[in-house]
Amino acid sequence: MAMANNRQHGAMEFSQPPVDLDTVRWYRLGRVREQLRKFDVAGALLFDQLNTRYVTDATNMQLWCSHYEARCVFVATEGPVILWDFGNMPHLAQDLPTIDEYRVITPFYFFSAGPRCHENARKFAREVSDLVNTYGGGNRRLALDRCSFLGIQSLQECGIEIIEGQDVMECARVIKSEEELALMRQSVKVTEIAVDNMRRAMTPGITENALWSKLHETNIALGGEWIETRLLSSGPRTNPWMRESSMRVIEKGDMVSFDTDLIGPYGYCCDMSRSWICGDEKPNPEQARLYQLAAEQIRFNTDLLKPGLSFAEFAQKAWPMPEEFVDGRYGVIVHGVGLADEYPSIKHAMDFDKKGYDGVFEPGMTLCVESYIGSKYGGEGVKLEEQVLITATGHEMLTSYPLENW
Numbered sequence: 001m002a003m004a005n006n007r008q009h010g011a012m013e014f015s016q017p018p019v020d021l022d023t024v025r026w027y028r029l030g031r032v033r034e035q036l037r038k039f040d041v042a043g044a045l046l047f048d049q050l051n052t053r054y055v056t057d058a059t060n061m062q063l064w065c066s067h068y069e070a071r072c073v074f075v076a077t078e079g080p081v082i083l084w085d086f087g088n089m090p091h092l093a094q095d096l097p098t099i100d101e102y103r104v105i106t107p108f109y110f111f112s113a114g115p116r117c118h119e120n121a122r123k124f125a126r127e128v129s130d131l132v133n134t135y136g137g138g139n140r141r142l143a144l145d146r147c148s149f150l151g152i153q154s155l156q157e158c159g160i161e162i163i164e165g166q167d168v169m170e171c172a173r174v175i176k177s178e179e180e181l182a183l184m185r186q187s188v189k190v191t192e193i194a195v196d197n198m199r200r201a202m203t204p205g206i207t208e209n210a211l212w213s214k215l216h217e218t219n220i221a222l223g224g225e226w227i228e229t230r231l232l233s234s235g236p237r238t239n240p241w242m243r244e245s246s247m248r249v250i251e252k253g254d255m256v257s258f259d260t261d262l263i264g265p266y267g268y269c270c271d272m273s274r275s276w277i278c279g280d281e282k283p284n285p286e287q288a289r290l291y292q293l294a295a296e297q298i299r300f301n302t303d304l305l306k307p308g309l310s311f312a313e314f315a316q317k318a319w320p321m322p323e324e325f326v327d328g329r330y331g332v333i334v335h336g337v338g339l340a341d342e343y344p345s346i347k348h349a350m351d352f353d354k355k356g357y358d359g360v361f362e363p364g365m366t367l368c369v370e371s372y373i374g375s376k377y378g379g380e381g382v383k384l385e386e387q388v389l390i391t392a393t394g395h396e397m398l399t400s401y402p403l404e405n406w
Helices: 004-008 021-038 049-056 110-135 149-157 166-173 178-201 208-221 285-304 311-317 349-355
Strands: 043-046 072-076 081-085 101-104 141-144 161-164 232-234 255-259 273-277 334-337 341-346 366-374 381-390 395-397
Touching: 021 043, 021 049, 021 072, 021 166, 021 178, 043 049, 043 110, 043 166, 049 072, 049 081, 049 166, 072 110, 110 149, 141 149, 149 161, 161 166, 166 341, 178 208, 208 232, 208 255, 255 381, 273 285, 285 311, 285 366, 285 381, 311 341, 311 349
Parallel strands: 043 141, 081 101, 141 161
Antiparallel strands: 043 072, 072 081, 232 255, 255 273, 273 381, 334 341, 334 366, 366 381, 381 395
């Protein structure tokens, strides 16, 4: 099997960043401030842990903090960046040049504050209001990515005009610098080593969960962070798609399909999918047919990608899906990727008028090209996905783990 040399990869190879991380940090903060000026706001208040990571590169129990308003960042359009954390742990923000001030948040989520949550929300809102007064130059508009009703209500009671902040951040995150791309390539490399470890562990009798654990194990060992889903299924569970891994025992000759959704080193996502046959077996004719169609869709749509092409034009030109597979089609044909799945999300032509939106591919966008082929008549299903960079002249493949030659 290709990439068998990955067995020799060790943690030392990934122990140092491939680029200067401060260069990445300043670029990302600059991108955010550029968008804040375009949206004419005094600043942004960010609770989404991917957005706080993008702005500051400070991390603290990101998954746990995604459940609550436990930590957040205020970014003044013209002024400081202030990190509120849920405890007094300033060492977690040491040596990060993008953080000007560290504060302990006044918690207003019920788990922490209980019946004091209203009181605490008003206190926190006054802190934010003071910052807007100090650095907004009279502008009382604030971009907010996500917050509970209680937090929003308290900010509005302080006279702050809230605008949607998720679009501000998605527009900032969409164009990657060369240094960001170097970090993403590191994540892709770790993912492909992990995928190869999965391939070698895939023997008849292993459970889906045990196989999936190989992806986690390698990712963590080589500096990665977490995995956003558990999308792995085998045999009859592969159609329809979107079943997460289970204790099902994988049998000889089963199709095994998975989607990595992996947050790797430095927080960058590698989102690739592959489908294999378990055991030393050749695919049966139906498995080969499904796979060849999925591979054709991936190659056809990838070849279309270039700067200046509109999302609507791409959707119209995309691979024409046979009617047999339309009902089970994947939700998008292409989506953006960065710290996780990001803007844009490009729908099939048949869904575009109802669910889609237009835009233009630009150099520096990183995208995932999707395919799922599962027949409406039943049987197994094939999931494939590649990660791609839009360049000045076309596109560059970021993922390289080989497809099957069936």
